[in-house]
Amino acid sequence: MTTRAALFIGLSLAATMVSAQEIKPGSAFLSPEMLRQQSDEARNPGFLWVEQGGELFSRRSGGAPACIACHAGPERSLKGAATRYPQVDAASGKLLNLEGRIEQCRTQRQNEPAFGYESPELLGLTAYVASFSRGLPMAVATEGAAKPYLEAGKAFYERRQGQLNLSCRQCHDGLVGEKLRGDTISHGIGTGYPAYRLEWNGVGSLHRRLRACSLGVRATQFDYGAPDYLALELYLAARAKGLPLESPGLRR
Ligand code: HEC
Ligand code: HEC
Incomplete structure (x- = not known):
């Protein structure tokens, strides 16, 4: 047995002791230095993506109107928008996250x-739009059309999976505050994404982070934007209700 496998089996035993606790934002698990850097626009490299997103937002592309042609004064008109995603698209009945909504504007x-x-x-565009919600409380809809998606996301979160047979919950509720390969295990919410991760040497989406967790337990990695991850994203956002949006987060 590898040390890694042994580590995970150890973890899975500890994870049976799940206790109800208050959900904390990702920043609560950062070192003081990383937290200072995340909060400082001049030192958080994620803001380079925000800036590039802002340029793209104002730029015309071929004959099409720029984003800003329909979304004037985005710091006001799109303020708080990111706190309400994922949400069910009224026209199609599909669950859309912020990336999905932006792609919808792009194509339609x-x-x-x-x-x-x-x-x-x-x-860049997602980080730019999300930056207008920095510090605002998460406020996704969880009733009505959103409910079946929320339930699917919750079931995913609680299901044991992968060769290591661990659920999201076992780590992100049961082992919060424990160390794993140099990281401190957080409540696993998505409010810092898109985030700049040192390991990526760049900004990545929440789904990229979810793929990393799926791989960590040797479970199926779903595609970016897959319905399974969208439903999971909604459940994570519901867990985070009332907590401040922190994108662009800074992570190890
Ligand atoms: C021709 C006009 C038009 C253009 C161009 C356009 N949008 Fe939109 N956008 C809309 C409309 C209308 C809505 C509302 C859609 C709805 O609620 O069904 C919307 C919705 C959105 C939302 C969701 C706002 C919310 O409060 O939920 C975001 C984010 C967004 N657009 C971003 C963009 C970005 C980024 C671009 C450029 C890539 C863009 N849009 C280009 C018209 C446009
Ligand atoms: C073996 C334990 C383990 C399992 C199982 C696991 N994760 Fe993680 N996850 C981690 C670690 C370690 C990190 C990095 C430290 C942190 O932010 O929690 C992380 C990070 C995250 C983050 C980023 C948090 C942030 O603020 O940057 C999210 C979101 C997340 N996990 C969600 C999930 C979901 C959803 C599942 C189930 C599909 C899952 N994780 C399964 C260990 C795990």
């Missing part, structure tokens, strides 16, 4: 090809 209102998940353009 600009009539341009989608940027693609994890492209620098979509990450």
Whole structure:
């Protein structure tokens, strides 16, 4: 047995002791230095993506109107928008996260090809739009059309998975505050994303982080934007209700 496998089996035993506790934002688990850096726009490299997103937002692309043509004064008109995603799209009944909503404007209102998940353009625009909600409380809808998605997300969160047979919950509720490979295990909410991660040497989406956790337990990694991760994202956002949005977060 590898040390890593042994470590995980140890963890899975400890994780059976799940206790009800107050959900804390990702920043509560950062070192004091990383927290200072995250809060400082001049030192948080995530703001370079925000800046690039801002440039793209104002730029016309071919014959299509720029984003800003329809979203004038985005610091006001899009303030708080990110706190309400994922949400069910009224027209299609599908669950959309912020990336999905932006791609929808890109393809349906600009009539341009989608940027693609994890492209620098979509990450920049998502980080830019999210930056207008920095510090505002998460406020996703969880009733009505959102409810079945929320329930699917919760079931995913609680399901044991992968070769290591661990659920999200076992780590992100049961082992909060414990160390794992140099990280302090947090409540696993998504309010810091898109985030700059040192390991990525760049900004990545929440789904990139979820893929890393899936891989960590040797479970199926779903595609970026997959319905399974969207439902999970909604559940994480519901867990985070009332907590401040922190994107662009800074992570190890
Ligand atoms: C031709 C006009 C138009 C263009 C161009 C456009 N949008 Fe939109 N956008 C809209 C409309 C209208 C809505 C409201 C859609 C709805 O609620 O169904 C919207 C909704 C949004 C929302 C969600 C706001 C909320 O409060 O939920 C975001 C974010 C957004 N757009 C970002 C962008 C970005 C980024 C671009 C450029 C890539 C863009 N839009 C281009 C018209 C446009
Ligand atoms: C073996 C334990 C383990 C399991 C199981 C696990 N994670 Fe994680 N997860 C981590 C560690 C370690 C980190 C990095 C430290 C942190 O932020 O919690 C992390 C980070 C995260 C983050 C980023 C938090 C932030 O603020 O940067 C999210 C979101 C997350 N996990 C969600 C999930 C979800 C959803 C699942 C189930 C699909 C899952 N994790 C399964 C250990 C785990």
